[in-house]
Each structure stands twice: as structure tokens, then as C-alpha cells.
Amino acid sequence: MDGDRRRWRQCFLSGAVFLVCMAGTTLPTPLYGLYQEKFGFSELTVTVVYAVYAFGVIGVLLLSGNVSDAVGRRPVLLWGLGFAAASAVCFLCATGLGWLYAGRLLSGLSAGLFTGAATAYVMESAPHGGASRATFVATAANMGGLGCGPLLAGVLAQYAPWPLYLPFAVHLVLLGGSVAVLVGLAETVKERRPLRSARPRRPGVPLQVRAVFGPAATASFVGFALFGVFTSVSPAFLAEYLDVDNHAVSGAIVALAFFASTAGQLMAGRVGVGRSLLWGCAGLFGGLTLLAGALWWDLLVLVVLSAFVGGSGQGLAFRGALQAVAEACPADRRASVISTLFVVAYAGISVPVIGVGVLSGPIGLEDAGLVFIACMALLVLGAAVYLFRRPVRETT
Template sequence: MDQRFGRGAAFGLLVVVTVLLMASTSAPSPIYPLYLRRWGFSVTMLTVVFAVYVAGLVAALLTAGSLSDHLGRRPVLAGSLLVAAAGTAVFWTAGGVGSLVLARVVQGLATGTATGALAAGLVELSPADRPHRGPMATAVGTSFGLAAGGGVTGVLGQAGPRPDAVVFPVLTGAFVVLAALVLVIPETVVRRAVTPAALRPRIRVSRETRPEFFAAVPAIVAGWSVTGLFLALAPSLVRDVLHVRFAAAGGLFIAVLFLANSAGGLWAARHPARVATLRGAALLTLGAAVLAAALVFGAPAAFLGGSIIAGLGVGLTFTGTLRGISGATTARTRSEVFSAAYVVSYAALSLPSLAAGLAAPSWGLETTSYVYLAFVGVLSLSAALHASRRTTSGKELPCEPSPSRTAPPVSADSP
């Protein structure tokens, strides 16, 4: 197929792919209460449905996360998008909880395979004089997509009894179209042979990237744990603890968190990476406290405020940490390192929320949420203190990648 897209158009297309992939992962969340009533399963089973998505995603990251470093970005993304279409098609035709589990596993495999290629491709297609645009687009596109999926589906749930009959057919068709379009973007990687060792499950971070990578872990875990709380339990919390009966409320609170997340990502672009991470961790600490207070006093307005504060914190920390990690990578290992970062992210997204789902029948949803938010608050405070020490001690890589790391690679399509 002849190449038709320039680098700028290709960058925009990868942003659209990121947004829609993330939208498809949050779209089921506002529908979960409808599924609970439709098929009569428990809140614990609900968090299992949420967690199996992450299990499939992490499995793909561990095995296929670096595949695009070998095969190229285009074929890996096209295949991933077709698998994503299969996942939304299963949701579209779901007839019970077994279908939900299957759909979430397929979604996880698709997203996990695409994640490293998307993040690396956005870095490599960024303008040479604006290397921070790739990590920023990854972070903002991720959060905006999560906001769009939750918000749009929540509104559809208010408008009618079957939002799943609208949103999943649209996503299925969109993924098929995008799979064809990514085949005509510039290829940024020279193809290498894929050996069995390349697909062996592993998490690998190159030696030169490790200091920056491990410094980012506390902030990543804190931010994605908040994300997991909202995606898995926010609709139930809004309905059963805050007693908001507006059907779209759960999805709208998810949308608010991720819109604030997007704003935080854009805000982070105005600061050095270390400053963005520090401010984000401080806001996450405050946001967790406000969310807990909102549940104590049954105050939906305070919960809304806490969602905004926490969302800003997630956007700042995620963008700041991605920029720091990006600055310590090279094109040869970039998708592998980003895949490792997402393994940490999605483990933080799923494991605390799964633990909350298992604890909720014994402790109650409200008490479980207090413990969850205390965990996030302590971790966020730890991340803020750690970021503060790194800032004052000067143990920080440059906030932007060096020219030798970020100069656009020679396209594999070039003569």
C-alpha cells in the first residue's frame, strides 16, 4: 500500500487511535450497574470483570510489548486494532457475564499489544523541535479517551436502556477503519527478525533508563490506583454511598476525573518533568483526602471537587513521569521501556480495585473505599516527598530528551 500520510497527519492519527482505544476501555464502566440488574451478578464479580481486562493487557505487554521494535509500528497497530474490534463486537452481542469476561480479555490483549507501539510512535513522529509532544499526546490522549468513553456512555445510559447497543457497534466500525488507515502512515522502525526470545514474557528496562524509571514508580502507582477506583467502583459509589439517582452520574464523574486528567497533562507541558511530577503527587494527596471526606459526609459536590483535584494530579504525574522516561530511552528499546511502564500502570489500575471488590462484601463498599483512598493518599504523599528530594538534590535527568535521543529516526520507508 502506498504511503499517503505525512508525519503530522500520522501523529494526529495515532492520537485518535489512542483516544478511541482508551474510550473503549472505559465505555463499559457506566453500563456495569445495568449489567448487574440485567444478569444479577455481584460487585465482586464486577471487579473481576474489570481485572481480567488488565490481566489480558499485562500478558500482552509482557510478550508482545516490544514487538513493534522488531516488526515495525504499522503492522502491530493494525493487528491490535482488529483485535480491539473483535472485543467491542463481543460486548455488542453479550448475553451474560461470561461474554463480559471474554470481551474484557480480548480488549486487554489488543490494548496491551498496541500500547508500546503507540507511545513509541508518538515520540518518533513528534516535531524535532518539540520532543515533549509525544509523551504529552500519549498522556492527554489516554485521559481524554477514558473521559470520552465514560461520559458518552453515561449520557447514553440516561437517554435509553441499551447504551451498549449504540456505543459498541460504533467503536467496532471505527477500529476496522483505523486498522486500514495506520497502514499508510510513515514507518519509523527498520524491521528486525523476531526471535522466540523476543516474545518470552518479561519486563525489561535498559540500564541507562533504570534510574528514571524506578524513580517514577511511586507516582505512577498512586495515579493509576485512583483511575482504577473510578473505573471499577465510581458508579456504585455514586449510587449507593452518595445516593445520586441520576443514571448518568457515574459515567459523568468518570468523565470529570479524566477531563481533569487531560487538563493536568496539558498543564504539565508548561513545567519541567520533575516539577510536574511533584505538583501532581501533591494534588493526588489532596484529592484522595477530599474524596474520602465527600464519602464521609455524603457530599456529591465535594466528590466532584475531589475528582477534579485527583484528575489534575494524575495528569501531571503521568505526563511528568512519561517525559522523564522518554528522555532516558533510545529508539531501539523505546516501546519495550514504555511497555514496562504500562505494566506497572495497569497493575496499579487493577490489583487495588480487585482487592477492593473482594473486601467489599465483608467490609462494605463505603469502608472499603476509605481504606482504598488511604492507600492512595499515603502512596501519593510518598511520591511527593520523593520527587521533592530529587528536585532539591539535583538527581534528575534533563526534563527533555537530548537531541541525540529525539532526532526523528530515518523512516523505514525512506530510500
């Protein structure tokens, strides 16, 4: 019993470290408007600064996603915390646009290292029979951390001094505490190997997985694209068209999408793989429709509803996608295929978001958002029709 308590303690503490690291990746979200005023750059530049993060994540997933299997979880997580701290320092020292690019890239490297290693560490720390609970701890830490970032930064920027500095100083303190916690936890990889044994794995999808992978990857792409738009340009839309200049409010709306995703992932475990994918697509379509209404009629309530409905749909769809792909894969290809799914998902954070930024110049932010919504709605609708006609089989 004491052993189980110790393992649960490590599971929850490692989840807390995971949350702190992921919070740093969304910390700048409600601050982009302030950076625009300070450095005088366009909405396109905001989306590119945001998307640099995704390129960092994808690079780590492709080149070193399996490093923690060889050298251990804790060394990789300590490197991840180091990159997160370096990112915070870049934002603290920012005197120009180059610092923002560097900070976002370092943040992406940190998230790329944490995405796989921290999830595995949390799950491996749980006692026997606790896999389901530990999976939710990892999920809640990941999405909850992404939600806590804009909420923390928005509140501090609105109600405390030094809005462009205090959020990152607070995060540095939290990172220091996370290092202290992590050093005191046990390693879960028992047989460690040299770093050179961790070779990059080429992404790929076996033939027998492609029927499931197509709609799963499409839903993941759309869900992450929706999050990308919320975290990059929604504060600008709220300020420009809805007169919402309160940073705490804009941060809370972005946070709501991530918290709703956590709730959606929790529901996915109850409704099953096939239904969670299909219902997730429906939720994403509903969230996109509500966001279109918010852009068309300039209604704050529709933005809030879009965050909740779209976030819930993303959580349902992404957990269903992960489980469906994992179950369809042969064991010796599972890690490679899941990495491919994550690459597609993070491409959704970058490519469509930059597209919105490109279009916002000639046609305006509202119309650019409507074009984005139309494209994403067609994608997710196609995935939903496919899943309705060829449901994913449940594995017992």
C-alpha cells in the same frame, strides 16, 4: 511545506485512531450497574471483570511490547483494532458473565498493543522539530480516549435505546472507520524484521535508576489505582449512596478524571520533571482526601472535585515519572525500564481495585473505599517525602 502538512495530517489522524481504540477500554464503565441487574453478580465481581483488562495489558507489555519495532507499527495497530472489535462483539453478545470477562480481556490485549505502538507511531509521523507537539497529541489521544469512553456510553445509555448494545455498536462503526484511516496512512518503520526477532524483554531496573524509579513507580501505581476505583466502583457508589442514577452524569464524572489527567500532563511540560513529580504526588494526595470526604459525608461535589484534583495530579505525576525514568536510564535499557514502569502502573489498576471489591462484601463499599484511600495516601505521602528530601535532578 507540503511534506510537513502531510506528516502533521498523518500525526493527527493516527492520534484519532488511538483515541477511538482507547475509548473502547472504558466504554463499559457506566454500564456495570445495568450488567449487575441483568446477571445478578456482586461488587467484587465488578472489580474482577474490570481488572481482567489490566492483566491483558500487562501480558502484552511483557511478552510483545517491542513487536512493532520489528514488523512495523501499522500491522500491530490493525491487530489492536481487531481485538477491540472482538471485545465489542463480546459485549454485544453477552448472555452471561463469561462474555464480560472475554470482552475485558480482549480490550486489554488491544490497549496493550496500542500503548507503545500508537504512541511511537504518532510521534514518528510528526515532521522534524515537532516532537513536543506530537507527544502531546499522543498523550491527549490516550487519556482523552479513556475519558470519551464512559462519556459516550453514559449519554447513549441514558438518552438512547438499547443501553447495553448501542454503545458497542457505535464503537464498532468507529473502529471500522479507524481501519479505513489506518490502511491509508504510511508506515514509519523503514527496516522491518521477521516476527521471530521480537523476543520478549524481561522487566528490570538498573542499579543507577532505582533511586528515581522507586518514587516514580509509587506515584504511577497510586495514580492508576485512583483511576481504577473511579472507573470500576464509582458508578455504584454514586447510585447507592448519592442517588445518582443518571448514567450520563456518572460517565461524565469518570471522564473528568481522564480529561484532568490530560491537562496535568500538559502542565508537566512547563513545570519540569522534578516539580511535576512532587506536585503530582500532592495532587494525588488531595484527590484521595477529597474522595475520602465524599465517602464520609456522601457529597457529590467532593466526588467531582476529587476527579479533577486527583486526575490532574495523576497527569503531572505520570508524565514526570516517565520523563524522570527515561532520563536516568542508559539508552540500551530505556525501553525495558519504561515497560517495567507501565507494568507497575497497570498493576495499580488491578490489585487495589480487587481489594476494594473483596472488602465491600463484609464491610460495605464506603468503608472499603476508605481503607483503599488510607493505603494509597500512605504510599503517595511516602513518595512525596522522599522526593522532597531527594529531588529529581533536571536534565538540560
